[in-house]
Amino acid sequence: MKKISLFIAAVLMLIAFSHSYGIDRKLLNKAGLQEIKQEAPDFILAAGNQTISLKGYTGRVVVLHFWATWCKPCREEFPLFEKMYQSFNDKSVVFLPIAIDAKATQTEIDAVAKEFGANFPVFLATSGNVTDKYWTWGVPVTYFIDKKGWIISRALGQRKWDSPEVMSLIESLLAD
Numbered sequence: 001m002k003k004i005s006l007f008i009a010a011v012l013m014l015i016a017f018s019h020s021y022g023i024d025r026k027l028l029n030k031a032g033l034q035e036i037k038q039e040a041p042d043f044i045l046a047a048g049n050q051t052i053s054l055k056g057y058t059g060r061v062v063v064l065h066f067w068a069t070w071c072k073p074c075r076e077e078f079p080l081f082e083k084m085y086q087s088f089n090d091k092s093v094v095f096l097p098i099a100i101d102a103k104a105t106q107t108e109i110d111a112v113a114k115e116f117g118a119n120f121p122v123f124l125a126t127s128g129n130v131t132d133k134y135w136t137w138g139v140p141v142t143y144f145i146d147k148k149g150w151i152i153s154r155a156l157g158q159r160k161w162d163s164p165e166v167m168s169l170i171e172s173l174l175a176d
Helices: 002-017 025-031 072-088 106-116 164-175
Strands: 034-039 044-047 050-053 061-067 093-099 141-145 150-156
Touching: 025 034, 025 150, 025 164, 061 072, 061 164, 072 093, 072 106, 072 164, 093 106, 141 164
Parallel strands: 061 093
Antiparallel strands: 034 150, 044 050, 061 141, 141 150
């Protein structure tokens, strides 16, 4: 009886602590994204007169993108992010582009993002603790976080963000 109880407890723990999602790995491969299955660490950023946190976006798909004003690939992919943003602007997708520039001000990164063609808000890593949670060796780096707050995938380097493969991935995250 004790063995059965231990077995049932172990199965219940596996169910309680596991996270499953319906992402087709083929979507990740076609989009050139690395599969990751881990809970997304929460972070805080100052955004004007308010503070935002990742936990505040639970229930929405989050595209977390690290970039820098001096990064040529970042500059080249910003118009593609704008297309992706426009495609999903009215849906439950949040875009969080975070500049890692150590000496830039919010005004400076806003101006550079506009120059790059962005109509979405951008954030500055030094305005919070995001780099403590998502350390990266370089930019650009992009994470896709599902509605339950789990990192599904990561892209190291530049991508074609308006591609049908990426759009399909986001649609599948919205449907999950």
